[in-house]
Amino acid sequence: MGELISAYVKAGYPAASTSEVSTATTIYLVGLALVGICGVVLWGIAIAATRAGKWWTPWFVTSAMVVGIAVGLFDLMVRDTNGETGLPALVGWLGLAPSAAGVLAVALLWIKPAAPRPMPGHPSY
Template structure:
C-alpha cells in the first residue's frame, strides 16, 4: 500500500469509530424522547416510547449499514482492489446523503425529525469519508487487482 492509501485506511477506521459512536448516542441519552415530547406535547408516554423505538430501530439499521460499508471499503483499499476508489467515493456520497436526510428532514410538527445533536452526530463520519476520498484520489494509480 502506498502512503496515501495507508492514511486513507486510517481515516476510514476513524469513520468506522465515528459511525459506531453516532449509532450508540441515541441509546445513551434521552434526546429522542425529549425531542418527540417537545414536538408533540399531546402525545402520551406510550406514543412517545413507540416513536423513540421506531427511531432507534431505524438509526440502528442505518448504523449497521454504515459499519458494513466502512468494513467493506476498508477491506477493498487494504487488499488493493481496482474498484476501491470508486466504491469509497460512492459509499461516501451515500453516507452523506443519508446523514443530510437525518439532519434536515422535518416531521409533521414542523421541527426536524431527529434532534439536531443526533443529526450532526450522524454527519460526523462524513469528515473521515471526505478525507479518505481525497487521499485515495490524490495521485491516483490503478490498484493491483
C-alpha cells in the same frame, strides 16, 4: 441518546401518550442503528478492498461516502408532521460527523502516491 430523542418527540407532540413517545423513540433509534450498521459494513468492505488493491475501490468508497452524506443530511434536515426537524439537531449533526472522516478517506484514496525517494546514506542514494 434515547432520552434526548424521547424529550424532543414529547416536546413536539405534547398530547402524545407515553406509549406513543416510546414507540416513536424506538423507531428512530432502530433506524439510526441500522444506518450505523450499514456504514460499518460498507467501510469494512472498503478497507478490505483497499488492502486487496481492487481497481474499483475508489469508485466504491466515493459512492459510499456520497450515500453517507446524503443520509446524514436527510437525518439533519427532514421535517416531521409538526413542522419541526424529525430529530434533534445534535443527533443530526452527530450522524453527519462520520462523513468528515469519509471525505478525508476518499481524498487520500484518490491521491496518487509519490514515487519513493531514496534515504540519505542508502546505497541507492
